[in-house]
Amino acid sequence: MISRRELLQVAAATAAVLPVGFRHVLAQQRLTQAELLRFDAVGNVTLIHVADIHAQLKPVLFREPSINLGVGEVRGLVPHVTGRAFLDLYKIAPGSAAAYALTSEDFTALAKTYGRIGGLDRIATTVKAIRAERGERTLLLDSGDTWQNSYTSLVTKGQDMVDCMALLKPDAMTGHWEFTLGAKRVKELVDNLGFAFLAQNIRDTEWDEPAFEAMKMFERGGVKIAVIGQALPYTAIANPRWMIPTWSFGIRENDLRANVEKARKAGAELVVLLSHNGFDVDRKLAARVPGIDVILAGHTHDALPQAVKVGKTLLIASGSHGKFVSRLDLDVRGGEVKDFRYKLIPMFADAIAPDPEMAAKIASIRAPHEKMLGEVIGRTETLLYRRGNFNGTLDDVICDALLAERDSEIALSPGFRWGNSLLPGQDIVREDIYNATALTYPAAYRMTMTGARLKEIVEDVADNIFHPDPYYQQGGDMVRVGGVGYTIDIGKPIGQRISGMTLLRTGRPIEAGKEYTVSGWASVNEGTEGPPIWDVVMRHIEKKRVVAPKDAGHIRVLGA
Amino acid sequence: MTTIFNRRQALAVGAGAAGAVVFGASSRVALAKNDHAEVIQKFTGGKTPVEGRVKLDMPEIAENGNTVPMTVMVESPMTAQSHVTDVLVVADGNPRSPVVTFHFSPASGVAEANTRIRLVATQNIIAVAKMNDGSFYSTKKEVKVTIGGCGG
Numbered sequence: 001m002i003s004r005r006e007l008l009q010v011a012a013a014t015a016a017v018l019p020v021g022f023r024h025v026l027a028q029q030r031l032t033q034a035e036l037l038r039f040d041a042v043g044n045v046t047l048i049h050v051a052d053i054h055a056q057l058k059p060v061l062f063r064e065p066s067i068n069l070g071v072g073e074v075r076g077l078v079p080h081v082t083g084r085a086f087l088d089l090y091k092i093a094p095g096s097a098a099a100y101a102l103t104s105e106d107f108t109a110l111a112k113t114y115g116r117i118g119g120l121d122r123i124a125t126t127v128k129a130i131r132a133e134r135g136e137r138t139l140l141l142d143s144g145d146t147w148q149n150s151y152t153s154l155v156t157k158g159q160d161m162v163d164c165m166a167l168l169k170p171d172a173m174t175g176h177w178e179f180t181l182g183a184k185r186v187k188e189l190v191d192n193l194g195f196a197f198l199a200q201n202i203r204d205t206e207w208d209e210p211a212f213e214a215m216k217m218f219e220r221g222g223v224k225i226a227v228i229g230q231a232l233p234y235t236a237i238a239n240p241r242w243m244i245p246t247w248s249f250g251i252r253e254n255d256l257r258a259n260v261e262k263a264r265k266a267g268a269e270l271v272v273l274l275s276h277n278g279f280d281v282d283r284k285l286a287a288r289v290p291g292i293d294v295i296l297a298g299h300t301h302d303a304l305p306q307a308v309k310v311g312k313t314l315l316i317a318s319g320s321h322g323k324f325v326s327r328l329d330l331d332v333r334g335g336e337v338k339d340f341r342y343k344l345i346p347m348f349a350d351a352i353a354p355d356p357e358m359a360a361k362i363a364s365i366r367a368p369h370e371k372m373l374g375e376v377i378g379r380t381e382t383l384l385y386r387r388g389n390f391n392g393t394l395d396d397v398i399c400d401a402l403l404a405e406r407d408s409e410i411a412l413s414p415g416f417r418w419g420n421s422l423l424p425g426q427d428i429v430r431e432d433i434y435n436a437t438a439l440t441y442p443a444a445y446r447m448t449m450t451g452a453r454l455k456e457i458v459e460d461v462a463d464n465i466f467h468p469d470p471y472y473q474q475g476g477d478m479v480r481v482g483g484v485g486y487t488i489d490i491g492k493p494i495g496q497r498i499s500g501m502t503l504l505r506t507g508r509p510i511e512a513g514k515e516y517t518v519s520g521w522a523s524v525n526e527g528t529e530g531p532p533i534w535d536v537v538m539r540h541i542e543k544k545r546v547v548a549p550k551d552a553g554h555i556r557v558l559g560a
Numbered sequence: 561m562t563t564i565f566n567r568r569q570a571l572a573v574g575a576g577a578a579g580a581v582v583f584g585a586s587s588r589v590a591l592a593k594n595d596h597a598e599v600i601q602k603f604t605g606g607k608t609p610v611e612g613r614v615k616l617d618m619p620e621i622a623e624n625g626n627t628v629p630m631t632v633m634v635e636s637p638m639t640a641q642s643h644v645t646d647v648l649v650v651a652d653g654n655p656r657s658p659v660v661t662f663h664f665s666p667a668s669g670v671a672e673a674n675t676r677i678r679l680v681a682t683q684n685i686i687a688v689a690k691m692n693d694g695s696f697y698s699t700k701k702e703v704k705v706t707i708g709g710c711g712g
């Protein structure tokens with residue numbers, strides 16, 4: 001549970017400049033590949049899990065959220081524990097490698113100590129090592145959000161990721177951002193994938209028939225394993241429905257119940273849900289749908305160093321952006337999990353050797369674009385990050401760019417959870433902007449909107465995050481705002497959470513009947529017009545040369 | 561048995577049964593005071609339905625408010641002695657609250673029907689079942705109709 005005061009303290013801490021020499025005081029234990037991958041094997045099955053890589057082929061700097069509020073029954077439960085409280089909960093030493101990988105605490109200082117995390121070549125090394133040890137007991141499963149949100153994934157329409165993942169030889173995946181490639185392209189990629197793309201919760205809109213395989217049976221370590229796929233239930237709402245007009249999603253709990261029963265009847269001794277539901281939805285679902293042994297979670301980007309147990313179901317949250325690989329060893333006997341051991345393995349790029357085959361593939365994909373992607377367009381004086389329930393500093397730069405370049409009074413930027421971090425003093429290169437904006441519907445629109453409509457939008461998004469019933473949540477963060485401030489009481493019902501909306505330029509309250517010029521990007525509406533958002537942001541940074549956003553304090557949070 | 565009707569069939573079935581199918585009016589109609597409570601009162605003859613036995617299977621968040629899938633089921637042996645006779649479905653946020661009334665008899669086998677309905681905004685859908693002994697059961701489901709676009 002985070003009180004309002006703690007929230008403010010967290011905000012103050014992130015804005016504060018760390019004292020000189022502070023980072024040298026912090027633990028500097030040397031990380032080695034052997035130590036990171038060390039694992040006392042248990043049982044007869046090993047599940048390897050990755051999720052939400054967001055097309056990040058290279059190691060990243062990615063600051064985990066300092067604010068991740070839970071409401072209703074999950075208030076104060078993981079993943080709604082951040083910063084120091086997270087370290088205390090899991091008994092992680094401040095300043096340690098784990099503290100750096102898993103929290104926002106001392107991020108800037110620790111990033112300089114421990115460096116980048118991730119890279120599909122480091123993931124490949126890890127997967128190969130586990131397979132070498134565990135042989136035919138292993139299954140590699142990917143919860144999706146793999147094929148989009150980098151420059152190369154955008155221009156190759158996901159082909160770069162499909163080709164690289166093919167080298168990893170996954171056994172199954174599910175999806176969400178994959179669908180923003182459009183139905184035709186998704187079908188084309190899925191048909192040639194060479195492994196299963198599973199989604200029990202997608203049906204065609206015409207005949208209400210399953211649009212994808214729901215489940216696949218495997219035999220590993222002598223155990224019959226059913227893997228059931230669950231795509232993001234709200235893909236057709238959170239992303240453009242016009243790109244996938246004949247597919248209908250949803251949680252489809254009854255279908256899932258039926259699929260689990262079907263799997264058990266077919267002899268499955270272990271039932272795994274490969275999920276893109278988001279953690280709170282999976283937590284609720286685990287309590288309501290009997291017979292699921294393991295849920296491999298995705299979507300909400302949570303990195304939890306221990307499995308969460310709901311009844312007999314183990315929930316695994318493997319983080320995002322390629323920062324982690326999960327290894328879950330299971331002892332399955334008589335159709336039950338008798339024992340398990342779990343490790344969330346951080347991919348410290350300086351410690352884990354890149355797999356040569358994958359590294360060469362990544363280099364060949366990037367070669368034609370490397371020079372352009374590396375062009376310096378400016379510099380940041382402050383830490384840029386996106387993750388968190390409300391505005392991040394990277395979003396503040398995007399909103400400033402929209403306000404300036406699209407000549408608007410108010411800017412809206414979607415609360416995506418993908419997008420990397422940049423350290424104070426770091427050069428900004430083109431790739432940094434693509435990593436925060438690369439999607440297939442990038443038009444930066446400009447329109448007029450009444451104050452009433454603006455409030456309605458902010459209320460609507462707030463309800464998608466803070467509805468007390470997880471089944472009504474979509475899993476993103478709040479829409480980021482520029483040029484306007486507000487107070488939010490997350491405990492109130494829809495229509496009553498937002499108050500005190502103020503136009504920052506004038507300091508005057510937003511008037512319901514008045515028209516305002518509003519710019520934004522990533523509209524889900526077909527035919528949205530405007531220049532691509534990355535052009536808008538790059539142009540702005542090139543003009544400014546230096547950006548230095550600080551938490552502007554324009555959003556007040558109550559009820560936390 | 562699950563009956564899946566398309567919209568035209570649903571209209572035909574409704575008309576054939578009792579002509580009681582009413583779909584939500586255009587969203588451009590100014591929101592008059594919704595009379596769902598009165599409609600339920602009239603259906604039950606003033607009795608308060610007991611919560612339970614009725615299930616509404618609908619998406620928590622509609623992908624398209626103009627055509628939201630809805631399945632209503634009532635637990636009942638559906639025998640001559642004990643069966644569901646009618647199920648009323650109302651929407652508490654539509655300009656016109658009655659959505660549909662389904663009629664059943666022991667020959668129906670199961671008390672289950674499936675159609676698509678139109679919802680103008682986020683609201684509750686309420687289903688009330690009338691049993692042959694004159695008792696009433698009900699359930700409620702919130703369905704959100706959102707602006708969308710910020711998941712990720």
